Amino acid sequence: MKRWLWLGLGLSGLVASGCGSDPKPEPVVLPQACPGTAEASLPSTAVSALSTSPNTAPDGVIITYKPKVTASALAASADIVKAVERVGGTVKRRIPNLNMVSARLSPEAITALKANPDVLSVTPNRRVRAMALPTPPPLASWQGAFSTQGSVGEYTEGLKLVQAPQVWDANNDGIIDPGAATGEGVKVCVIDSGWDSKHPELKAAFLKGKDFVDDDDDPTDQSVSPKGEVTVGGGHGTHVSATILAQLGSGSGARVAPGEDPNGVVGVAPGASLLVARVLDTDGGGRTDDVIAAVDWCNSEGARVASLSLGAPDPSEDEQTVFEKVWNNGNGMLSVAASGNDGKRGIAYPAAYLPSVMAVGAVDLQGTIADFSQYGQELSVVGPGVNVLSATVLGAASLSQVTAASVPVTSRPLTYTAQGTYTGRLVNCGLGADRAACGEAATCEGFVAYVDRGDLFFEEKARNVIQAGARAIIIGDNVEDEGPGFTLGSANPHWVPTVSVSMASGAALKGLVGQEVTVSISGLDYQRESGTSMATPHVSGVAALVFSARPDLSAAHVRAVLEKTAQDDKTTPGVDERYGHGLVQAAKAVALARTLPQGGGPLPLP
Template identity: 85%
Template sequence: MKRWLWIGLGLSGLVASGCGTEVPPGGDILPQACPGTAEAALPAPAVSALRTDTADGVIITYKPKVSASALAASADIVKAVEREGGTVLRRVPTLNMVAARLSPEALTTLKLNPDVLSVTPNRRVYAMGLPTPPPLVSWQGTLIPQGSVGEYTDGLKLVQAPQVWDANSDGVIDPGAPTGEGVKVCVIDSGWDSKHPELMGAFVKGKDFVDNDDDPSDQTVSQGVVTVGGGHGTHVSATILAQFGAGSGGRVGPGQDPNGVVGVAPGASLLVARVLDTEGGGSTVDVIAAVEWCHEQGAQVASLSLGAPDPSETEQAMFDKVWDGGKGMLSVAASGNDGKKGVAYPAGYLPSVMAVGAVDLKGEYAPFSQFGQELSVVAPGVNVLSATVLGAAALSSVDVGSAPVTSSPLTYTAQGTYTGRLVNCGLGADRAACGEQATCEGFVAYVDRGDLFFEEKARNVIQAGARAVIIGNNVAEDGDGTFTLGSANSHWVPTVSVSMASGAALKQLEGREVTVTTTGLDYQRESGTSMATPHVSGVAALVFSARPDLSAAHVRAVLEKTALDDKATPGVDDKYGHGLVQAAKAVELARTLPQGGGPLPLP
């Protein structure tokens, strides 16, 4: 038991036994952090990825000069920015654009420059996933022709993908069937886990527009500290082209196939353009640059499970450029997760981008899915199983004696097993919250949900000596919840959440021995229009694979014409668009079109 003995009358004379004391700025006396849990070693309080800033500098569009090359004209505007004391963030000379950060005064002066056509916000874009319940070429990998039908996820079957390349459902790729082979799909997202076996064989090339290098890993290294992202890009990529039979030996959840999962187009080639940071946010100019890069690399499909609530003229100009009147690259983007009318952007740029909404695994409209007349098609976006960063997903268990308690692991929790005394730490507001029952020798902290970020609660009780943390929900309808510690950190301990009812019962068992276990997984279920989008991108790759002579406009028209209409509101409507995308029907129709596609098939 931790005990404190106060000696002397003034604060300067206070001495404590046990773990020592600290006087924080507010003046309250706190026990000193246990050894090895220093404040500097733990992450700072998180800021939500959906923060309110909408721009990171501005995008300047300038007049092209007839007598100068695009690069020379770009250099002139860069000089103008630097004369005003600004910082150039990125150049896109093909569209006469420069992204820069300037003071308000410098920006006012620059707008008066006769060579400047417009100045628009370099607005923030965000991943469209919900919190967890991540020119023709020869294919670069070695497609494993045989796997297991257990790899066919519910979402995969809902969009008819196995019917295209495994018509008799025997777990073997049918000879000559279109698998996406010969098609490059560019995933513009948070990067990927280069070690995940589901993706390694398909990877061709990548570029990181966040860290400005050629390693698009879903992580950032700063001052020697590695921060790992949430696996959003890995989840999206694997939905498109996870490899048949490649996940053998991976860590899967109960009831899941030991081979992992297979993607909609397992023969496609993967390009990775990282534009989202480890908090799930990015900038408009990085998306613009990534779209151009994907097109330059010969991608026929770009998949964007991201967006912003407002349009950007400069961003739309790039999507229109690579669309090239329907002859170029097909861009597929998430409609958004606010459940309101009006889709996010770039999904809303017609006709150069296909807007994708979400349905559940029964094909019913998902209430979070944004809708509107811009919506093209829908696809599975609820509880979609796919790969994630290795070990990032987890299973958890809580046992009091022989009685198990249902729980969910927090995202980024440490993995392991710990048994210790249960201590009620209230809201975990500071290191003193656990009282004298806390000891640096270790205990299991019970913490109620509320007031603080989960990582703040965890930090406080870990510094008081907790070796495992249980967070009790305060909303009965949410069950054991789906929560996150904000970011990966080596100082986290096994951390789980339990339902409101289980939390109330656990508080009555304070002092009992409790065992908390968390185990890492390489696959997880996620929801959002982010998860629906790659299903459509994969189906587009299958159609391109079956008919490489078709244009992007033809493929879009084929996907829309063959989509499964919802029964509630027949015909094209705001919530389902043309309907649920159907791979087998799309490939079948594509094969009937004349060479070059002919007239576009009418919806």
């Protein structure tokens, strides 16, 4: 039985008004949320934000202090921790060898700490974000230790665009050439959202990991709520890692989309070793102090390349300090970072820190600059960043099927949708503006909600119809050509299978209201994504190949080699702000590196 909730007026609002007075407005009524659906009203990100103390900045500050000649790094760190606690702050992270701690402090405590003679600076612990864009998922149903043999079908378009197979499979027979540079002996550290330890593309390459989000040694791309609910991330870090070093022939049996190789994919440097530093949560967000600590950790573990498909619009002096330190440490660690996805002039940070970080822009699979790729004078090179196929968390990518009146309807799953199959009556919920939008046809026993696109975010529409009892959702587009994929905004364990359909299909579905419709969401182990996030690991992989061919080279030499051998954009010859030095080219880079004298000699001129 449907239950209703009166809002806005007490009982007095139902009594007729006195003669001559204005009539009372009708009460606003909404159906009561169905049992068990209240949690869908707030995603986990909103819940955590509400729990933050109003007297402190949610992300805190980074404190850089003066090293003490008479004390060890740990002792000096302990002293500054005591100073923070004396002014009522709470220390989150210590980075002793960089003379830094991060903490949460009230504004008054920050002022007091800045006056401390041992404190050099107190700066915001700014937010960073993953640099990927929503990408249309596949439209049809799926097919159902380092190997040296696989299938040339694993060679993705991006892989071939950067010449990687020419380095380690010159005759294109699907077998690694003996003695070829594959990245073997090179540690690549992926600073991102973590990884899927069960994915066959990455297991053999993994060496070690650290989770800077949860402060443990398990950098799995997931979070666990206080209630024990597990939220799996979007697979950003797994996608990036596999682009660099997915193993040849290792994906047999994985779930792939139609037309894709059943063996999965192979990375640019399939012989490299993987270090994983998790700094992004399941919603793709992170903090500067975790990035700083991760870069320091990667360097301490012997990484030659750090790949960062993340960034922020503004610089951080503390962050720049750590990149400069690892760049100048011996032969240095080469840091490669995404330029950003806002399509504007101005490179994101850390990519814009010259010369310690290589800024990478994105091109499509024809080598044309992507319209979302940020550009500027700091841009080093570009890599494939549009519709890049790579691995993701097992089953995290989604493939949808909709059947109405026994007829299949082409559909796309929304990002963060739940998986599963549901069959129920189709109910027209209009724009899904509130729980009453589905009308009397809604029932807590379940139904399939049809919702038109417009006015509200998709996650708001989804929450409203779920609370009205929907067990699956179909969103109809309001333009002829469906856009670049829809999203529910963030992970939420209370979402239901949710898909989008074209405007024409939506109109046809409205004529089937009341009939049974089936919505099915299946899991995939590989997906296509776009963004400078996807371009960055292509460049990181090429750097690993060069280090593998010439381990004696410095980070500065490898950067110079990649820039000198990049394929120039023919429309704007020479170095420019949109393409930098051009599209990175692995075979040319390895060939040039092998001609350099021992130790590299003078840097190759661009």
